[in-house]
Amino acid sequence: MIWYRDVLLFFRNRLKLMAVLFVPTLLILFLGTGLATFFPNYDNSINFPHFFYSGIFVLSIVVNVFDSTISLVWDKEFGFMREILVAPLSKTEIVIGKIAGATTRGLFQGILLLMVGPILGIMPNLSQLLLLLVLIILISISISSIGIIVASYMKCVESFQLISQLVVSPLVFLSGAFFTLERVPKWIQTISLSDPIFYAL
Numbered sequence: 028m029i030w031y032r033d034v035l036l037f038f039r040n041r042l043k044l045m046a047v048l049f050v051p052t053l054l055i056l057f058l059g060t061g062l063a064t065f066f067p068n069y070d071n072s073i074n075f076p077h078f079f080y081s082g083i084f085v086l087s088i089v090v091n092v093f094d095s096t097i098s099l100v101w102d103k104e105f106g107f108m109r110e111i112l113v114a115p116l117s118k119t120e121i122v123i124g125k126i127a128g129a130t131t132r133g134l135f136q137g138i139l140l141l142m143v144g145p146i147l148g149i150m151p152n153l154s155q156l157l158l159l160l161v162l163i164i165l166i167s168i169s170i171s172s173i174g175i176i177v178a179s180y181m182k183c184v185e186s187f188q189l190i191s192q193l194v195v196s197p198l199v200f201l202s203g204a205f206f207t208l209e210r211v212p213k214w215i216q217t218i219s220l221s222d223p224i225f226y227a228l
Contacts, residue, residue: 029127033129047087051143092167093173099179122175130171198223198224201222
């Protein structure tokens with residue numbers, strides 16, 4: 028029930044669906060390709076558009092999944108959570124439903140971005156696709172779990188949106204999504220080892 032409701036609300040929001048598809052695609056096609064012209068001789072071993080694609084791929088999934096957990100704050104703020112709690116559902120089942128809904132959104136986001144890959148010449152084989160899908164599921168579960176922990180302490184949507192920036196931004200920038208960590212100071216490399224997105228990349 029929890030999973031179905033969250034997924035239904037997501038797919039009914041056409042504006043959000045368009046943003047999920049077009050914003051990452053525009054960033055990959057235009058910003059990634061444009062930035063590559065500034066670093067033509069940066070490192071011959073790095074294909075900048077491909078490198079940028081992987082960063083946007085993970086960033087989009089992380090932001091989309093974390094954003095989905097805001098529904099928990101909405102439910103608490105507008106009283107729907109009280110109705111859920113009186114239903115014959117345990118708190119564990121509620122959390123699993125929220126995580127399942129967020130993971131579905133992450134998979135949807137990932138599949139859309141995989142369809143953009145061939146435009147840049149990125150065409151993974153079947154085994155790589157299956158591995159990517161497993162990776163998307165693992166990222167979605169871990170990020171949605173963090174989001175639910177944060178949302179459980181929030182009393183209003185505005186507070187969650189502020190905290191989400193403080194949580195997601197360091198995770199993304201320390202993951203190596205937009206720059207190689209081999210050339211950054213040692214202390215940044217050490218902190219990056221505690222970032223779950225680092226291992227996804």
